[in-house]
Amino acid sequence: MHIDVLTLFPEMIEGVFQASILKKAQEKEKFSYNLVNFRDYSTNKHMKVDDYPYGGGAGMVLTPQPVFDAVEAVTNDKETKPRIILMCPQGEPYSQQKAEELAEEDHLLFICGHYEGYDERIREHLVTDEISIGDYVLTGGELGAMVVIDSVVRLLPDVLGNEASAPEDSFSTGLLEHPHYTRPANFRGMKVPEILLSGDHGKIAAWRRNESLKRTYERRRDLIDEATLSEADKKVLNEINQNKC
Structure with missing residues (x-):
């Protein structure tokens, strides 16, 4: 499995990939990962990735351009398109059954947002799955993505020391x-x-x-x-x- 994570704060995630079961799984070559700062894809001269919402309201909204361009950059050379997962409190409540479903995929791509929310066109035209890890709001999607990734990777073949561990969870x-x-x-x-x-x-x-x-x-x-x-x-x-x- 290969996992891409689009985030404005890759340093939040790096430590998780370099510890415990996730680190061992990489050493066994059970999965690989790539952290992408989608700010690097902004065409704004100030490298902004957010803007005020049309119609007014509190907070800032992630603009579609950097996210679309980042996704296209990491997927264009792939033969098959990945599952593109948007971490969002409005998404499908996460479950063990969803983890088992995602563990069957070869390529997962997570989009971690910040600020007030996403431009709706990201949700409508880019993602395949929206996932929520609970009925509460976090500062960003990174913590949720780490939860999902950990729960999926531990299900990959030969990742856990005892193959009976995961089915008995x-x-x-x-x-x-x-x-x-x-x-x-x-x-x-x-x-x-x-x-x-x-x-x-x-x-x-x-x-x-x-x-x-x-x-x-x-x-x-x-x-x-x-x-x-x-x-x-x-x-x-x-x-x-x-x-x-």
Whole structure:
């Protein structure tokens, strides 16, 4: 995968690419990246990339010219066009399912805005996806883009040390993940559940599934309606519901 990021502040992103899983993924040549300051593409003599909105109003709006020219510069020599992602609070709420979808692509391009917003022609004629990481407003799109990139890259083949890690993450199955424990088995009188020490992998798997259902029911009951549930799952949820009554 190759990732382009159009931003006015590339220094905000560089450190993230040079640490932890993202750095290791690059060393394994699982993805490459290019940070593009779209101010470099401005034809304004003062290198401005924003202007006052037509019709008046507060704030400044990103002009289309630098963004269009920057996108064309980094994509013109490509055989296939990338998914062009606009980070925007008006966009599609981000989800694990979207991360899995984007992880199938060969080329992603992120546009990170600043100021009051984008000229609408960027949204209408350039981007393929608009993504929001939550119902709140940030100073710019860089933090949101870093969240999305991290969640996508970790899904690429051989990026994580354990290939079972990503499929078992919260939301990958539609449910929240089960609790985890490690050594020591008894810490200050707080003990690991006996079943996890039993060595019976079938019983352990069933316990983990039940705990995942319980945690999801307690914390994110809205996810239950969308999850694929077996008859055994439904029985567990019914028991949990009865115990709550």
